Amino acid sequence: MLPYEIPIRLAAFAGVLVLMAAWELLAPRRHQAAERPLRWSSNLGIVVLDTVLVRILVPATGVGIAFLAEARGWGLFHAFAAPAWLAVIVSVIALDLAIYLQHVLFHAVPALWRLHRMHHADLAFDVTTGVRFHPIEILLSMLIKLAVVAALGAPALAVVLFEVVLNATSMFNHGNVRVPERLDRMLRWIVVTPDMHRVHHSVEADLIRSAVARKPSRDVQPASTSGARCPRAPKRSECAGITWVVPPAAAPMDFRSPK
Numbered sequence: 036m037l038p039y040e041i042p043i044r045l046a047a048f049a050g051v052l053v054l055m056a057a058w059e060l061l062a063p064r065r066h067q068a069a070e071r072p073l074r075w076s077s078n079l080g081i082v083v084l085d086t087v088l089v090r091i092l093v094p095a096t097g098v099g100i101a102f103l104a105e106a107r108g109w110g111l112f113h114a115f116a117a118p119a120w121l122a123v124i125v126s127v128i129a130l131d132l133a134i135y136l137q138h139v140l141f142h143a144v145p146a147l148w149r150l151h152r153m154h155h156a157d158l159a160f161d162v163t164t165g166v167r168f169h170p171i172e173i174l175l176s177m178l179i180k181l182a183v184v185a186a187l188g189a190p191a192l193a194v195v196l197f198e199v200v201l202n203a204t205s206m207f208n209h210g211n212v213r214v215p216e217r218l219d220r221m222l223r224w225i226v227v228t229p230d231m232h233r234v235h236h237s238v239e240a241d242l243i244r245s246a247v248a249r250k251p252s253r254d255v256q257p258a259s260t261s262g263a264r265c266p267r268a269p270k271r272s273e274c275a276g277i278t279w280v281v282p283p284a285a286a287p288m289d290f291r292s293p294k
């Protein structure tokens with residue numbers, strides 16, 4: 036598994052990138068005003084920088100820690116001699132939950148939000164937004180994943196599977212692609228679709244976040260009066276509802292203007 040980790044992950048990344056780019060070309064969800072060559076070169080440049088920095092600064096990889104945990108008997112699954120299939124499934128779910136909680140934390144803690152807003156500051160929303168993350172966010176994320184792998188004694192297969200799925204779904208749910216509404220409704224049961232995640236990036240979502248936190252956001256101004264759907268001091272559930280229950284056809288199209 037170890038010698039194949041990088042080729043597998045690289046091939047999955049390139050394959051999904053090409054597929055999503057072709058989909059965006061054939062059936063774009065929305066006209067993007069920001070210049071693509073400039074955005075693509077900077078977003079993909081950030082991926083290269085992130086990858087190189089993680090390799091240099093973090094001496095271990097997830098797969099490396101998984102093998103070390105197996106050799107030394109570290110972690111939950113080795114303590115209880117869990118069957119391999121169960122360890123793979125639970126590890127993938129646990130890693131997914133950890134990264135979900137990490138995302139919540141990066142929005143809730145002001146110092147972490149300063150890093151994560153680089154992802155949200157993209158002037159458009161497309162497949163490359165899905166890999167645009169601050170290098171320190173990527174480093175912290177790597178440390179969180181390593182801690183989960185060590186604590187569980189996660190199998191190497193689960194680590195590679197999770198990294199491939201995380202990367203592919205991030206590129207998918209940032210795609211500027213039209214998904215037929217019926218398909219979107221079905222996909223929402225198992226994966227975050229672009230229209231679901233687009234809400235998280237919209238200026239309305241920023242308004243919602245600042246309203247939920249009961250404090251004005253210094254960085255973001257609502258771009259349209261449609262933000263009034265979420266009143267300034269709402270009950271938490273009302274705004275949370277708008278964030279996640281918005282139907283595909285009503286997904287907001289207002290983003291920051293590149294001007």
Ligand SMILES: [Zn+2]
Binds near residue numbers: 138142151155
């Ligand atoms: Zn976010």
Ligand SMILES: [Zn+2]
Binds near residue numbers: 232235
């Ligand atoms: Zn995003």
